[in-house]
Amino acid sequence: MHINRRVGAVATAALLLSSSYGLAAEINPARGTWDSGWFDTEVYIAALRELGHSVNEPITLDDAVRYQALSQRDADFSVMEWFPLFNDRFAMFDNLEMVGYVIRGGALEGYLVDKKTADEYGITSLADFADPEISALFDRNGDGIADMVACPPGWDCGLVIDHHITEFGLEEHIDLITAAYDPAMADAIAAYEAGEPILFYTWTPNWVLGELVPDKDVVWLEVPYSSLPEGQSEFEGHTAIEGVIGCANDPCEMGFPANDIRPVGNSAFLDENPDVYRLFEVMEIPLDAVGEQNVRMKEGENSAEDVRRHAQEWIAANRELFDGWIEEAKGALEQ
Known part of the structure; x- marks a missing residue:
């Protein structure tokens, strides 16, 4: 809300x-x-x-x-x-x-995709979306670019997401959905239940991962390396989190500090x-x-x-x- x-x-x-x-x-x-x-x-x-x-x-x-x-x-x-x-x-x-x-x-934050698509195409990192073929799989509006549920305007998590999109050269590969979060995620879950690939940001604790269970329904994505906006740069190097269920690696380079x-x-x-x-x-x-x-x-x-x-x-x-x-x-x- x-x-x-x-x-x-x-x-x-x-x-x-x-x-x-x-x-x-x-x-x-x-x-x-x-x-x-x-x-x-x-x-x-x-x-x-x-x-x-x-x-x-x-x-x-x-x-x-x-x-x-x-x-x-x-x-x-x-x-x-x-x-x-x-x-x-x-x-x-x-x-x-x-x-x-x-x-x-x-309290963790990060990016996730549905496990079925991740397993089929070997998707483990946000960097994989630089591949136009991978990006197109998650297109929800017909423009050929992946759509990701992100943070509504005014939420500070949006600063980190915007930084990652720019830092990793994904401006032309991922479009951010910045509508009200709960309705946007409800729409993504409906798409998942209809068999469509989904890409989204979330945090814990949150209801989302009760609906989409990591390592069963969805998997966490890593980022290529630790990089944060200026106000949080002191935490670079502290974004690899141990014991994250549903991540390809342990520790998992989530891009956000705990x-x-x-x-x-x-x-x-x-x-x-x-x-x-x-x-x-x-x-x-x-x-x-x-x-x-x-x-x-x-x-x-x-x-x-x-x-x-x-x-x-x-x-x-x-x-x-x-x-x-x-x-x-x-x-x-x-x-």
Whole structure:
């Protein structure tokens, strides 16, 4: 799911207005526009409420608006922040802090094709698409060039994808589909089910790889060598990931470094709430739990009420772990 910048700006303005009506003391969560991280947000909100805080419903903002809102204290925190993907955006503000980890090192990104076509034509690398015959196999609109589901406008992953397309000389061989991600992937999955080749970008955790299972339905593609845009160039040489199921090699040169998903909060908010700071330090959600919940969303349990229920069900099934986080956070108030 994706909302445009104008809608995000309106939402931010609404938050500003609400603070003038005496709601400033309440906690305002922000979240990204990709719904694969909304479950995480609900688990964190539930923990904050368990600590006794009044927490408003999360506001959905695209990347640029979200970071501006966090800096201006129009929102207090977000737990959907990918690093190093968002390094440049984070560095623009000196009053934000990363605290703890939602998912440590398990957030992967990369390119995939359907396994049937990959096996038949020996496709293992994005560089294989420089061959016009390979590229034409994945043509979806009749122009003879491969079509790849990529990132919607405004998503930072698009910066890396654009860099790879240019760096590896694929401008004339791959067209990027930059429409809203979920509908674009649903269309690609329908094409796959009809027996057509597909090429796409995705990330983990995400519902997509619950529908298209690596090494069964799809395979990961390597890139020719590690190359990243300027803001992430320090991570070149760190994009070969070990143990990637469905890749031709191990380690797999995926072209993207493994990301940490981390909470980011406004520094003043964190200073005012040491229990929240400690909570963010100790909380961490298993990657598998997020992946399983994302599949449930794809199967139709995708309303706001469904996502909150999923969070509550996970908490109930992991109550001892959850209570341990709460006790740690409460202890910060006693110091």
